[in-house]
Amino acid sequence: MHARRALGYRRAIMPSSLVARPAEPSRRLLLRLAAAGALGLAGAAAAQRPTPERTSVTLAVGGKTSLPCLPLTIAEQLGYFRDEGLQVELQDHPGGGLAQQALLQGRADVAAGGFEHPVLLRPRGTHCRAFVLLGRAPQLVFGVGTRALPEFRSLAQLRGRRVGVTSADSSSHWFAQRLLARAGLAPTDVEYVGVGTAITPVAALREGRIDALADIDPAISLLEYRADIRVVADTRSLRGTHELYGGPMPGACLYARDAFVLRYPQTVQALTNAVVRALKWLHTAGPSDIVRTVPESYMHGDRSVYLSALDKAREALSPDGMASDDSVATAHRIVAQQLQATDGLRATAVGASHTNDFARRARQRFLVS
Numbered sequence: 001m002h003a004r005r006a007l008g009y010r011r012a013i014m015p016s017s018l019v020a021r022p023a024e025p026s027r028r029l030l031l032r033l034a035a036a037g038a039l040g041l042a043g044a045a046a047a048q049r050p051t052p053e054r055t056s057v058t059l060a061v062g063g064k065t066s067l068p069c070l071p072l073t074i075a076e077q078l079g080y081f082r083d084e085g086l087q088v089e090l091q092d093h094p095g096g097g098l099a100q101q102a103l104l105q106g107r108a109d110v111a112a113g114g115f116e117h118p119v120l121l122r123p124r125g126t127h128c129r130a131f132v133l134l135g136r137a138p139q140l141v142f143g144v145g146t147r148a149l150p151e152f153r154s155l156a157q158l159r160g161r162r163v164g165v166t167s168a169d170s171s172s173h174w175f176a177q178r179l180l181a182r183a184g185l186a187p188t189d190v191e192y193v194g195v196g197t198a199i200t201p202v203a204a205l206r207e208g209r210i211d212a213l214a215d216i217d218p219a220i221s222l223l224e225y226r227a228d229i230r231v232v233a234d235t236r237s238l239r240g241t242h243e244l245y246g247g248p249m250p251g252a253c254l255y256a257r258d259a260f261v262l263r264y265p266q267t268v269q270a271l272t273n274a275v276v277r278a279l280k281w282l283h284t285a286g287p288s289d290i291v292r293t294v295p296e297s298y299m300h301g302d303r304s305v306y307l308s309a310l311d312k313a314r315e316a317l318s319p320d321g322m323a324s325d326d327s328v329a330t331a332h333r334i335v336a337q338q339l340q341a342t343d344g345l346r347a348t349a350v351g352a353s354h355t356n357d358f359a360r361r362a363r364q365r366f367l368v369s
Contacts, residue, residue, distance in 0.1 A: 051085060052267040058089045059254070059271075060108035062096030063166060063197030065298040067217040067313050068139045068252040069112055074278035077293050084270035094196030095167025096252075103128075109260060110271065114138060114171030115250035115323070118353040119335045123346060127258040130354040132272040132362070133323050134279075135251025137241040137316035140175045141220040143229035148211035152230060155183035164195040164210035174338055176214035179233055179244075187342075199300050205229065218300060221309035225302070236313045247330040250323050251316060253354075261355075269358050276321040276362035283319060320368045321359035328354060 081088040093099040096113030103111040118128040144152045165173040195201040201219045204210045223229040235241040241249050299306035332350045
């Protein structure tokens, strides 16, 4: 008994540093546990995210390397489509009119082009719907060749001349017709020539194959840099857009047939999520971010001109993929005038050819302000 008491006494006075205690987890182990927990939460979030009905989507683009389509390039290069469970083929076409044809002929599931496309198609008998906005301004520019018309004073001087547009029945084509109509020129008073986007319209103007051009960046900026073109109308800024259209005007969008949107809502949501995430990235990206992400070939040999063009068009990018009520109203008014002049048809009710539902959900998910 005395021995047990002595043992207890020795334990009582033993230094605490020598008393056996449970081993504490190491810093490395704690980091592993934290990482495992984060992966578990990410996995749970992914499991809760609706799965797209279609994992493979063909998206017809009217000018893949153009600045209005830059959000799609960012979503592709940074893997945002892949993160949404999608494999997206960006099918490149010289202009929005040809991208529209690919959609209508069943060669593409979704198209990227001017907001006017789904608005114009509905009264023509094809029900399509825009579901996410790429730009809140068209970014279209009309310019006159300085060599062809060195003494340019009025658009009326283009009578009998050749005017380049991206493609027939595209936003650039309608844009040019609207401008020339203000100068008293009918569609038949000039010859419209499809020259696409990228570098081909630059060569066409410099080589004298066209006398004026309605197109988008970076082609316009490349021509401006060498003073090959005199800009007459410019919708790369919100102010210029308002002056031309009498109000805000939406730019490029993604649109699809109503049947596709209704049948594959989670696929449409996944596309929208990737685009809105890309738009959010673009609004904080600096020049070095752009250079690292955008393929060098998209800049057509002049990185500084490309970055300058992007700087001009930054405010034209949509902040959240949503179309404002005022801009939609403007688009319907412009299309109504176009239809009356060319088809003798009436535009459908405002709102029938677009929805903000998908963009609103994407905005909430990515906390876009």
